[in-house]
Amino acid sequence: MSWMNIELILLITLPALTAVLMYFSRDFNQRVRNFLAVSGAGAELYLIVSLFIYNFDQVKNSNFFLQYTIGYQDTPFVINFAMDNLSLLFSLIVTGAVFLIVIFSTQYIKDKENRYFGLFFLVLASIQGTILTADLFTLYLFIEAITIFTTPLISFKKTEETTRAAMQYLFYGITGGVFFFISIILIYFNLGTLKMAAVAESFALISTPMQLTIIIFFLLALLIKLGIFPIHFWLPRAHSACPAPISALLSGVLLKVYLYIFMRLFWTMIAFDFLVELHLSAFVLDLALVSSLIGHVFALQADNLKKMLAYSSIGHIGMILAVLMLNTEAAFYGGMLHIIAHLMMKSGLFLSSGYLLQTTLSHHIDDLKGIGHKNRLVFIAFITVCLGTIGMPPLIGFVSKWYVLLAFLKARHFFGAFVVAAGSIIALIYYLRYISQAYETVKSESPSLKEELISLKAFFKSTNTMKSVIYTFTLLIIFFGLGYQLFEIPVNTAIFELLNPQKYIELVLGG
Amino acid sequence: MFNNLIFIILFMLGFYALIMKTNLIKNVIGLNLMEAAVFFWVIAFSDIGGEVAIHKMGEEVTKFNDPVPQALTLTGIVIGASTAALLLTLIIELNKFSGTIDRDQLEGLND
Amino acid sequence: MNKLMKKIMISVVLTGVAFALYQNFSLMPEYQGLNEGLSNYIIKSGLNDTGSLNLITAVLYDYRAFDSLGESTVIFGAVSGIVLILSRKMLPVSSKGLSFIVKRALGIMTPFIALFGFYVITHGHLTPGGGFQGGVILAAISIIFSIVYGSAFDYRRYSPQTKTLFETGGALTFLGLGLAGILMEGAFLQNLGFLTAETGTLISAGSIPYINIGVGFKVGAGLAIIFYSMIQKTFEEDF
Numbered sequence: 001m002s003w004m005n006i007e008l009i010l011l012i013t014l015p016a017l018t019a020v021l022m023y024f025s026r027d028f029n030q031r032v033r034n035f036l037a038v039s040g041a042g043a044e045l046y047l048i049v050s051l052f053i054y055n056f057d058q059v060k061n062s063n064f065f066l067q068y069t070i071g072y073q074d075t076p077f078v079i080n081f082a083m084d085n086l087s088l089l090f091s092l093i094v095t096g097a098v099f100l101i102v103i104f105s106t107q108y109i110k111d112k113e114n115r116y117f118g119l120f121f122l123v124l125a126s127i128q129g130t131i132l133t134a135d136l137f138t139l140y141l142f143i144e145a146i147t148i149f150t151t152p153l154i155s156f157k158k159t160e161e162t163t164r165a166a167m168q169y170l171f172y173g174i175t176g177g178v179f180f181f182i183s184i185i186l187i188y189f190n191l192g193t194l195k196m197a198a199v200a201e202s203f204a205l206i207s208t209p210m211q212l213t214i215i216i217f218f219l220l221a222l223l224i225k226l227g228i229f230p231i232h233f234w235l236p237r238a239h240s241a242c243p244a245p246i247s248a249l250l251s252g253v254l255l256k257v258y259l260y261i262f263m264r265l266f267w268t269m270i271a272f273d274f275l276v277e278l279h280l281s282a283f284v285l286d287l288a289l290v291s292s293l294i295g296h297v298f299a300l301q302a303d304n305l306k307k308m309l310a311y312s313s314i315g316h317i318g319m320i321l322a323v324l325m326l327n328t329e330a331a332f333y334g335g336m337l338h339i340i341a342h343l344m345m346k347s348g349l350f351l352s353s354g355y356l357l358q359t360t361l362s363h364h365i366d367d368l369k370g371i372g373h374k375n376r377l378v379f380i381a382f383i384t385v386c387l388g389t390i391g392m393p394p395l396i397g398f399v400s401k402w403y404v405l406l407a408f409l410k411a412r413h414f415f416g417a418f419v420v421a422a423g424s425i426i427a428l429i430y431y432l433r434y435i436s437q438a439y440e441t442v443k444s445e446s447p448s449l450k451e452e453l454i455s456l457k458a459f460f461k462s463t464n465t466m467k468s469v470i471y472t473f474t475l476l477i478i479f480f481g482l483g484y485q486l487f488e489i490p491v492n493t494a495i496f497e498l499l500n501p502q503k504y505i506e507l508v509l510g511g
Numbered sequence: 512m513f514n515n516l517i518f519i520i521l522f523m524l525g526f527y528a529l530i531m532k533t534n535l536i537k538n539v540i541g542l543n544l545m546e547a548a549v550f551f552w553v554i555a556f557s558d559i560g561g562e563v564a565i566h567k568m569g570e571e572v573t574k575f576n577d578p579v580p581q582a583l584t585l586t587g588i589v590i591g592a593s594t595a596a597l598l599l600t601l602i603i604e605l606n607k608f609s610g611t612i613d614r615d616q617l618e619g620l621n622d
Numbered sequence: 623m624n625k626l627m628k629k630i631m632i633s634v635v636l637t638g639v640a641f642a643l644y645q646n647f648s649l650m651p652e653y654q655g656l657n658e659g660l661s662n663y664i665i666k667s668g669l670n671d672t673g674s675l676n677l678i679t680a681v682l683y684d685y686r687a688f689d690s691l692g693e694s695t696v697i698f699g700a701v702s703g704i705v706l707i708l709s710r711k712m713l714p715v716s717s718k719g720l721s722f723i724v725k726r727a728l729g730i731m732t733p734f735i736a737l738f739g740f741y742v743i744t745h746g747h748l749t750p751g752g753g754f755q756g757g758v759i760l761a762a763i764s765i766i767f768s769i770v771y772g773s774a775f776d777y778r779r780y781s782p783q784t785k786t787l788f789e790t791g792g793a794l795t796f797l798g799l800g801l802a803g804i805l806m807e808g809a810f811l812q813n814l815g816f817l818t819a820e821t822g823t824l825i826s827a828g829s830i831p832y833i834n835i836g837v838g839f840k841v842g843a844g845l846a847i848i849f850y851s852m853i854q855k856t857f858e859e860d861f
Contacts, residue, residue: 020794077664164617171598189556
């Protein structure tokens with residue numbers, strides 16, 4: 001029976017159970033707690049990877065579909081969880097990144113780990129729920145849950161700045177949530193259903209002004225959450241105030257989850273034609289491009305390393321959103337690849353910024369003087385990832401940016417192509433600013449790079465968990481830059497899923 | 512129609528308080544007012560003049576109001592309460608650091 | 623002057639948006655929820671399916687039980703976060719409370735308030751009410767105690783650890799009933815059939831009353847924890 005895929009529920013409840021366990025782990029041994037955290041995230045990763053491998057044939061033929069129904073089987077009123085190729089791809093990359101971030105934080109976080117990991121795993125559970133659910137109200141619940149659970153994590157350091165950032169984040173997040181709720185309730189009042197698939201079938205029956213209202217409220221909610229230009233200023237503060245693993249989670253993972261929601265809503269549930277018909281897609285496209293440009297320009301004047309990275313996130317997210325709005329197959333290919341690339345690169349950058357902070361006073365540019373001499377290998381990894389973000393050839397950032405550029409050129413949207421190119425050049429400038437500062441001459445007594453590299457013993461001696469996570473991200477970026485064809489099957493099938501929502505709708509409604 | 516009018520007025524008042532007032536507590540009140548307006552509207556709009564959706568023993572009721580929006584509203588209220596508590600907590604914490612809850616005096620919050 | 627201009631501009635914009643929204647909403651058709659089958663179905667067969675007289679409770683804890691689980695997880699996370707943000711190792715001791723008369727009167731009233739809270743919780747499937755509503759009443763007792771008897775009263779009797787235990791116990795009751803649904807009925811959070819009794823009695827409607835009790839304790843303890851975390855700051859100054 002197709003409604004009996006218990007894995008989907010396990011994907012959500014497993015992190016939640018881990019969270020409850022972590023919550024009570026205050027008196028545990030440090031090692032036991034770390035083991036629990038890593039094994040909790042590892043079990044999640046194992047589950048999703050095994051799902052991918054066992055169903056590989058179906059994924060390849062893009063008829064992969066898992067479904068789980070909560071409630072009475074043959075009634076119209078149930079909560080569905082569905083997993084198709086798109087959800088599988090996002091679930092896979094998100095879980096992989098979160099697993100690495102958890103390993104990093106076992107060593108990075110030094111006090112109140114029980115509460116930290118409890119909230120962290122609750123966020124993971126909500127992310128999985130957001131990706132898997134096929135019900136609008138459950139989606140709302142999970143989005144709000146993500147906002148509520150991440151807020152204490154942002155103010156984890158408990159300084160004035162972090163408290164402010166968390167408060168602003170919560171204000172904006174909840175305002176977006178209220179807009180989302182209005183939209184959902186309008187859909188329920190007009191159509192009498194909350195299932196995304198059922199809404200997709202009958203959305204055309206709603207009168208046009210009401211359609212416009214619904215779409216505008218959805219757009220407002222999602223643009224706030226994504227940090228697109230007019231409402232973006234909460235993002236750099238929130239993303240730079242928190243501990244490094246949380247920055248990686250927010251900037252690397254959560255923004256992608258919101259992009260996933262965007263795709264689910266505007267391609268699967270509300271057909272994209274409605275956006276085109278109401279002239280909203282061109283508007284969002286231009287807004288996203290302007291936001292991308294502004295994000296890069298603001299990154300140029302940011303004097304704080306993490307703030308710079310956060311502004312650069314705004315630039316990249318704007319670019320991805322813009323390219324998705326083109327609604328062509330090439331655009332989706334570029335957009336999806338860049339989602340994966342940006343997930344890896346931003347997580348790697350934020351994690352290494354967190355590691356670098358240990359040897360400096362702050363992330364301010366003046367304090368970073370000579371940091372390249374102190375942590376040679378980590379900083380080389382940092383530079384490699386930076387180059388990937390700019391778009392240097394052998395790295396994955398280049399591949400994805402190239403496809404994005406091609407998509408813009410193919411659609412004859414030259415402003416978009418200009419923004420992509422200009423973004424890369426501006427990014428080169430602001431990264432160089434930091435890199436040159438880092439190699440400002442300070443006489444150092446640490447062994448030279450050559451010694452460190454040649455002597456493997458010294459290398460392994462100096463390596464710890466945090467460093468190895470950063471190296472893993474760097475190696476992944478290089479590896480996938482060379483072998484980006486590995487993503488061809490999952491990405492293409494996910495795009496197929498996006499462009500043919502009919503299958504999803506039929507399967508969900510068919511139960 | 513009257514429901515819609517009250518909903519929109521309350522919602523806009525809440526939104527005004529959220530973006531224009533400088534007192535952070537007033538902002539929280541504005542946010543809660545927005546939420547309350549939406550919840551009020553949900554309940555009022557789904558009222559089609561029937562009974563509350565609770566069966567009574569030994570009585571046959573012919574016309575019920577829709578129970579689903581009420582259940583959704585209950586969930587929404589709980590989320591709203593959690594966020595309000597979290598926001599107030601952060602304001603308490605901020606007051607401890609800077610001794611004020613006025614947005615104008617907290618630099619960098621008002622842009 | 624600049625500020626006034628800003629205020630006027632925002633007001634004008636908001637009025638415009640409000641007007642547009644009103645125009646839009648006035649075009650809305652009559653209420654669709656009941657015509658489209660979904661809620662009609664619940665009204666028709668909700669009693670048969672769940673055995674709960676209160677259909678709203680049936681929606682909350684049976685049809686959409688997953689939402690309620692997520693919702694109580696939200697409270698759990700919010701409480702955890704608030705304790706994380708406000709964690710100070712201060713015993714909240716300050717006021718001695720109100721006068722003797724108020725204390726005596728409240729001493730007589732408290733059992734009845736508690737009884738009412740438990741009534742609302744346990745009769746969630748029969749009459750208006752349920753776990754959330756009753757839990758709030760229980761939390762109110764704790765708050766009244768801190769006002770009337772002084773803030774240390776409640777703290778000494780029910781320490782935060784006890785409250786946390788209640789809270790997690792409630793959450794785990796809910797989750798455990800959900801997992802029991804997998805084992806016994808074959809689906810997560812399915813109503814447990816063997817618990818069903820004659821409709822209208824106190825212990826009927828499958829697992830709904832037990833979920834109600836779990837949620838009630840959870841919400842009551844959670845809100846009390848939030849309140850006591852928040853008032854700690856005040857007492858730090860009083861020392």
